[in-house]
Amino acid sequence: MSWLKKAASDTQITHxxxxxxxxxxxxxMILLVVPTLIVIPMSFSDSQYLEFPPSKWSLRxxxxxxxxxxxxxxxxxxxxxxxLTMLVATPIGVAAAYALFVSGHKAARLIFMFLxxxxxxxxxxxxxxxxxxxxxxxxxxTVFGIxxxxxxxxxxxxxxxxxxxxRNYDLNQERVARSLGAPRIKAFFLITLPQIKFSxxxxxxxxxxxxxxxxxxxxxxxxxxxxxxxxxxxxxLRDYIDPTIAAISTILVIVSTVLLLTTQYIxxxxxxxx
Numbered sequence: 258m259s260w261l262k263k264a265a266s267d268t269q270i271t272h273x274x275x276x277x278x279x280x281x282x283x284x285x286m287i288l289l290v291v292p293t294l295i296v297i298p299m300s301f302s303d304s305q306y307l308e309f310p311p312s313k314w315s316l317r318x319x320x321x322x323x324x325x326x327x328x329x330x331x332x333x334x335x336x337x338x339x340x341l342t343m344l345v346a347t348p349i350g351v352a353a354a355y356a357l358f359v360s361g362h363k364a365a366r367l368i369f370m371f372l373x374x375x376x377x378x379x380x381x382x383x384x385x386x387x388x389x390x391x392x393x394x395x396x397x398x399t400v401f402g403i404x405x406x407x408x409x410x411x412x413x414x415x416x417x418x419x420x421x422x423x424r425n426y427d428l429n430q431e432r433v434a435r436s437l438g439a440p441r442i443k444a445f446f447l448i449t450l451p452q453i454k455f456s457x458x459x460x461x462x463x464x465x466x467x468x469x470x471x472x473x474x475x476x477x478x479x480x481x482x483x484x485x486x487x488x489x490x491x492x493x494l495r496d497y498i499d500p501t502i503a504a505i506s507t508i509l510v511i512v513s514t515v516l517l518l519t520t521q522y523i524x525x526x527x528x529x530x531x
Contacts, residue, residue: 296503298311299311299500299503300318300503301314301318302315302318302503303315304500307500318504328501328505330482331488334486335485335487338404338407338468338469339465341404342465343465345404346415347457349408349412349415350412350413350416350419350460351415351457353372353412354417355419355423355445358423369420373413374413375410376410376413376414384476384478387406387478388477391406398481403479403483403485407471407474408464410468411463412464415461418460419453419456419460422453422457423449428449430448434447434448462520465516470487470513472487472488472490475487490502
């Protein structure tokens with residue numbers, strides 16, 4: 258019980274004073290995590306329908322997923338689109354965040370808010386707008402169109418993460434390099450970028466996951482041979498209950514978790530080096 262009497266921060270607030278907050282956070286985490294955890298055992302069921310708990314354990318639906326040309330094609334396409342989105346959104350988002358941060362212009366905050374509006378506006382509105390505009394120029398159901406739409410969603414995340422890193426970085430280091438004759442772009446790549454590289458890696462990962470997990474926009478503007486795995490999953494849920502979805506969801510959860518844990522591991526190693 259001595260733990261409850263210890264200070265929770267630099268103030269006099271103790272863990273005991275915050276016990277209600279810990280309980281509330283635990284309840285929220287349980288409500289968010291438990292539905293996901295339920296899907297995992299369901300994916301190992303041998304039943305023709307979604308069943309929890311499974312009456313018989315089997316890898317049947319994982320074989321169904323791995324042996325299906327349709328699911329494999331959609332998976333490869335999602336990986337391709339996610340990678341392209343990451344490669345496009347990351348440099349654009351980093352450049353925008355850097356430019357707005359160092360500009361010092363009064364309008365920089367307004368421009369920043371405008372660029373992150375895709376995070377504020379309901380995704381369904383973006384999907385409808387993209388579907389109409391892309392239909393007019395003929396890029397619906399194309400990789401280019403999907404990457405373009407997913408990039409619009411990913412750039413705000415990249416900007417927010419990068420801006421946060423820049424606020425904790427001493428720009429005087431770059432100014433010293435520039436005062437010694439280095440061009441701004443060279444000073445950025447040699448001095449600033451190495452200092453914020455972990456944040457850039459994190460934002461790139463978030464851009465990839467944003468694209469890979471995106472559903473609503475994919476439903477509107479992806480299709481045919483360029484349909485993403487999330488669109489196929491939605492169609493499977495809408496048309497018939499296929500336990501293959503549980504197996505795919507489990508794989509997606511594992512992949513996302515591994516990627517996030519990898520970034521945390523890299524972050525901890527970077528902090529130890531410092």
